[in-house]
Amino acid sequence: MIVTASDWMSILPALALILGAFAAVAVGTIVRPEKRQGIAEFVCYAALTVALGASFYALSKGDGYKTVAIDGFHSAVRLDELALFLTLAIVAATGLTVVLSADAMKGQEAAHGEYYGLLLLAAAGMMLLVEAQELITFFISLEVLSLALYALTGLLRRDTRSNEAAIKYFVMGAFASGFVLYGMALLYGATGSLLLPEIASRIASKSIAGPSLVSTGVVLLGIGLAFKVGAVPFHQWVPDVYEGAPTSVTAFMSVAVKAAGFGGLLRILLTAVQPLAATWGTALWGLALLTLVVANLLAVAQQNVKRMLAYSSIAHTGYILAAVASLRGKTVTESMAIETGSAAVYYLFVYTFMTLGAFAFLLYAGRGDRDAEDIGDFAGLAKRRPWSAFAMTIFMLSLGGIPPTAGFFGKFLLFKSMVHAGETGLVIVGVLSSAVSLYYYLRVVVYMYMKPEPEGSETPRFGFNAGLVVLACAAFTLALGLLPSRYLNLSTTSIAMLLR
Amino acid sequence: MAAPVLTLITFLPAAAGLALSPLKAEKGAVVRWGALGASLAVLVLAVMAWTGFDVKADPIQLRESCTWIPLEVPLHYTMGIDGISLALIVLTAFLMPLAIRASWHQPNGFFIALLFLETGMMGAFCALDLFLFYVFWEGMLIPMYLLIGIWGGPRRIYASVKFILYTIVGSVLMLAAILYCGIQARTFDVVELQQKLPLMTEISPQTQSWLFAAFAVSFAIKVPLFPFHTWLPDAHVEAPTAGSVILAGVLLKMGTYGFLRFAIPFFPQAAQAHTPLIVALSTIGILYGSLMAMAQSDIKKLVAYSSVAHLGFCMLGIFSGTLQGAQGGVLQMVNHGLSTGALFLLVGVIYEKTHRRGVDDFGGMAKVMPVYATLFMIVTLSSIGLPGLNGFVGEFLVLFGAFPEHPKATAFAAVGVVLGAVYMLKLYRDVFFGPVTRPEREGIGDVGRAELGYLLPIVALIILLGILPNLVLSKTERAVDAVVKTYRQGAR
Numbered sequence: 001m002i003v004t005a006s007d008w009m010s011i012l013p014a015l016a017l018i019l020g021a022f023a024a025v026a027v028g029t030i031v032r033p034e035k036r037q038g039i040a041e042f043v044c045y046a047a048l049t050v051a052l053g054a055s056f057y058a059l060s061k062g063d064g065y066k067t068v069a070i071d072g073f074h075s076a077v078r079l080d081e082l083a084l085f086l087t088l089a090i091v092a093a094t095g096l097t098v099v100l101s102a103d104a105m106k107g108q109e110a111a112h113g114e115y116y117g118l119l120l121l122a123a124a125g126m127m128l129l130v131e132a133q134e135l136i137t138f139f140i141s142l143e144v145l146s147l148a149l150y151a152l153t154g155l156l157r158r159d160t161r162s163n164e165a166a167i168k169y170f171v172m173g174a175f176a177s178g179f180v181l182y183g184m185a186l187l188y189g190a191t192g193s194l195l196l197p198e199i200a201s202r203i204a205s206k207s208i209a210g211p212s213l214v215s216t217g218v219v220l221l222g223i224g225l226a227f228k229v230g231a232v233p234f235h236q237w238v239p240d241v242y243e244g245a246p247t248s249v250t251a252f253m254s255v256a257v258k259a260a261g262f263g264g265l266l267r268i269l270l271t272a273v274q275p276l277a278a279t280w281g282t283a284l285w286g287l288a289l290l291t292l293v294v295a296n297l298l299a300v301a302q303q304n305v306k307r308m309l310a311y312s313s314i315a316h317t318g319y320i321l322a323a324v325a326s327l328r329g330k331t332v333t334e335s336m337a338i339e340t341g342s343a344a345v346y347y348l349f350v351y352t353f354m355t356l357g358a359f360a361f362l363l364y365a366g367r368g369d370r371d372a373e374d375i376g377d378f379a380g381l382a383k384r385r386p387w388s389a390f391a392m393t394i395f396m397l398s399l400g401g402i403p404p405t406a407g408f409f410g411k412f413l414l415f416k417s418m419v420h421a422g423e424t425g426l427v428i429v430g431v432l433s434s435a436v437s438l439y440y441y442l443r444v445v446v447y448m449y450m451k452p453e454p455e456g457s458e459t460p461r462f463g464f465n466a467g468l469v470v471l472a473c474a475a476f477t478l479a480l481g482l483l484p485s486r487y488l489n490l491s492t493t494s495i496a497m498l499l500r
Numbered sequence: 501m502a503a504p505v506l507t508l509i510t511f512l513p514a515a516a517g518l519a520l521s522p523l524k525a526e527k528g529a530v531v532r533w534g535a536l537g538a539s540l541a542v543l544v545l546a547v548m549a550w551t552g553f554d555v556k557a558d559p560i561q562l563r564e565s566c567t568w569i570p571l572e573v574p575l576h577y578t579m580g581i582d583g584i585s586l587a588l589i590v591l592t593a594f595l596m597p598l599a600i601r602a603s604w605h606q607p608n609g610f611f612i613a614l615l616f617l618e619t620g621m622m623g624a625f626c627a628l629d630l631f632l633f634y635v636f637w638e639g640m641l642i643p644m645y646l647l648i649g650i651w652g653g654p655r656r657i658y659a660s661v662k663f664i665l666y667t668i669v670g671s672v673l674m675l676a677a678i679l680y681c682g683i684q685a686r687t688f689d690v691v692e693l694q695q696k697l698p699l700m701t702e703i704s705p706q707t708q709s710w711l712f713a714a715f716a717v718s719f720a721i722k723v724p725l726f727p728f729h730t731w732l733p734d735a736h737v738e739a740p741t742a743g744s745v746i747l748a749g750v751l752l753k754m755g756t757y758g759f760l761r762f763a764i765p766f767f768p769q770a771a772q773a774h775t776p777l778i779v780a781l782s783t784i785g786i787l788y789g790s791l792m793a794m795a796q797s798d799i800k801k802l803v804a805y806s807s808v809a810h811l812g813f814c815m816l817g818i819f820s821g822t823l824q825g826a827q828g829g830v831l832q833m834v835n836h837g838l839s840t841g842a843l844f845l846l847v848g849v850i851y852e853k854t855h856r857r858g859v860d861d862f863g864g865m866a867k868v869m870p871v872y873a874t875l876f877m878i879v880t881l882s883s884i885g886l887p888g889l890n891g892f893v894g895e896f897l898v899l900f901g902a903f904p905e906h907p908k909a910t911a912f913a914a915v916g917v918v919l920g921a922v923y924m925l926k927l928y929r930d931v932f933f934g935p936v937t938r939p940e941r942e943g944i945g946d947v948g949r950a951e952l953g954y955l956l957p958i959v960a961l962i963i964l965l966g967i968l969p970n971l972v973l974s975k976t977e978r979a980v981d982a983v984v985k986t987y988r989q990g991a992r
Contacts, residue, residue, distance in 0.1 A: 431672035
């Protein structure tokens with residue numbers, strides 16, 4: 001097989017990260033311990049810069065009305081605008097996590113090269129996942145990112161919570177992978193193809209072995225991916241894993257996995273099984289409803305902010321799922337599908353910054369070797385650090401969907417597309433649950449601003465790098481709410497391409 | 501092109517707030533004077549808008565518009581005012597410097613929150629794009645929430661969370677309705693929607709009814725209309741003085757403004773159909789608020805319940821379907837802003853001196869604080885609706901306009917007027933007349949020059965509007981008439 005330039009180009013962002021990952025692991029074994037972290041960080045930045053440069057280069061080719069699509073490896077991967085847009089989110093999440101790790105992993109045994117190597121590998125898996133156009137590639141990418149994340153979760157090997165989380169995540173994840181694989185096998189069996197566009201055309205022309213096989217396959221695939229993105233009732237692992245994993249890993253996991261998982265899901269749903277929208281849409285509708293209600297109610301009861309953010313992450317899965325589910329309607333036209341898809345993708349982008357910022361704040365406000373997890377740790381922080389406390393307030397308001405933040409605008413787009421598709425009932429559940437969510441998000445604000453710090457409590461760490469991430473994310477959260485046009489266009493074209 | 505006056509009025513406070521926010525606690529004086537300066541500048545601009553407002557020209561003036569976010573139904577940055585918004589903008593601009601002056605002892609953050617609050621309120625009154633309106637409408641809750649929650653009384657956290665959750669639940673339902681309207685009518689422009697929505701046959705009467713309900717509940721919570729009022733006493737009692745002044749003076753008017761600007765013009769038929777319910781609730785609110793006010797021993801709570809009653813009058817007037825009634829309702833909005841704002845400022849004065857605000861904590865204060873007692877008397881009489889002061893004209897117009905349409909409700913509302921006199925005069929008697937019950941209050945001294953600085957302007961305006969109510973009525977007449985006409989058309 002001859003590998004052409006466009007083949008290379010199509011996987012260049014991921015490739016850069018994979019090479020970076022090897023280099024980072026090598027750094028961990030060659031370089032003297034005290035210098036390892038610094039050099040590994042440098043390797044990460046270099047790899048991410050190459051990935052970012054490659055993405056922007058690919059995007060720049062699509063200026064104006066021409067859209068980008070670089071096929072590679074016999075259409076196994078396709079670097080189009082959806083992939084590029086989510087790649088930007090993944091690169092941003094990875095980059096911010098690396099900055100964060102400088103504080104989070106300082107002095108940890110785990111700060112050796114493998115931490116950074118695994119981080120880059122996971123990110124590479126995600127990038128491939130969002131551009132995979134063929135089921136095997138899809139599955140391999142999914143496993144690359146999952147395996148790297150299992151290891152990252154259990155990185156603090158002397159911490160029992162971290163160990164427990166890793167085991168749980170691994171068992172549940174492996175289970176989910178089984179579902180995905182089984183679903184793929186059925187899809188392949190029924191249609192005789194692994195390529196998503198091919199599967200779509202065979203379903204459309206009804207040249208399939210058995211309609212029930214296809215729908216069973218889609219359901220199994222859906223269940224597997226619902227595990228990965230953490231939708232109710234497949235969410236039980238999320239709070240434990242998020243709580244147990246090192247906070248920097250949780251931050252990375254909660255945003256990047258979601259972006260990648262939904263990217264992959266959208267691509268399969270909108271290309272391969274688009275004709276079956278009525279079926280999978282209804283299933284997703286049920287999942288979304290359950291997720292919105294259950295996650296928001298459970299989050300209210302949390303005293304641990306890290307766990308609360310885990311439930312919040314599940315809840316946000318619900319909002320995006322709800323939008324995707326609205327494609328089930330009979331009256332849904334292509335332009336409505338574009339509206340919905342782009343709203344979902346835009347929300348993923350927005351979600352990246354607000355959630356990452358919130359987790360970064362947990363690290364920032366940590367005391368001693370503990371991160372700020374208990375709600376009591378937040379008491380009086382606004383007095384000590386008014387600006388970063390304000391940034392945290394922005395994240396909480398944005399997650400709760402209050403204007404003028406990006407979270408509000410993202411939700412506005414999601415709900416608008418749902419109303420457009422005729423899912424008014426689901427919108428009402430959505431807006432009410434987001435009103436409920438405000439209760440637990442504001443609790444953080446209440447503690448920061450309205451409760452005095454207990455006497456004699458230790459001064460928080462206020463690490464420089466974590467603070468940097470907090471402020472950067474806050475700036476993005478505001479900017480994406482007030483001036484969203486640039487990224488909104490990108491998200492719209494990304495979905496428009498997919499449906500063409 | 502003329503200067504973007506409304507943009508300046510709206511964003512000047514926020515810009516000042518942003519500029520002042522890096523200053524340290526030691527620079528408190530700079531922040532205080534900066535905030536006062538910014539709010540006075542806004543007042544100057546608002547007065548200029550007032551004098552420049554031509555009642556014979558376009559109904560919407562000082563219009564500014566540009567595309568903000570180009571979606572398939574684009575979101576515009578559209579600002580513009582008619583007579584109703586004009587009156588409320590001037591009211592807001594007038595109350596804000598007084599609120600700032602009355603909070604002179606507060607820390608820096610307090611003033612910054614107040615400035616951002618002003619931006620939110622002004623924006624909500626000026627916005628002529630539904631999306632833009634919603635951004636301001638919800639955005640202003642945050643500074644208010646922080647004002648109550650950080651600088652409020654002992655139960656401030658409970659009160660602030662209750663305040664924000666109550667309002668948010670209402671607003672998110674309105675958001676769903678906004679989305680529905682925007683998508684059906686293919687526009688978020690308020691003026692276009694006012695023209696299109698009442699005529700759209702695609703929206704069935706039942707859907708219209710639901711949409712109206714979604715808007716109405718959101719606004720009714722803000723007004724607050726009985727039985728959605730339970731957040732109000734808590735929020736008022738716990739809020740710091742400036743918070744109470746702005747909450748009562750301006751925020752409650754957002755609700756009535758919403759009915760006039762959106763709920764009625766968008767869905768006149770549904771508004772008509774719901775009128776009996778809303779009139780009944782308003783009347784219950786008048787009586788219930790008055791009776792509850794009679795039973796209070798905390799002065800602030802008493803004033804809070806009196807707000808429920810007064811806003812009931814506004815609602816009764818707006819839903820009377822007559823020009824007199826609706827004009828009275830709008831005038832009453834301004835009047836309530838002034839007289840209740842003044843009452844909260846006055847209560848704030850003695851609270852600062854004594855840290856007490858129970859009725860029992862005082863007695864015979866007229867001997868101790870004669871000037872204060874005089875001012876309090878004027879405001880009390882204004883609140884009761886004594887002829888010659890501002891409250892009279894508004895109340896009279898409301899009752900006069902509502903009587904032909906809703907005679908029974910008006911009769912009950914008139915009882916509310918009497919009850920209003922009872923609780924306010926009882927309050928006055930207990931606090932000011934008789935012997936000095938607490939000797940320790942003897943030495944607290946009368947109002948000083950600083951307090952007079954913010955009490956005199958508002959009392960002067962109360963008297964001025966009592967004599968010349970046409971100052972407001974002439975500006976609002978045309979806009980109110982348009983609303984009433986649309987409402988009447990819904991009856992067909």
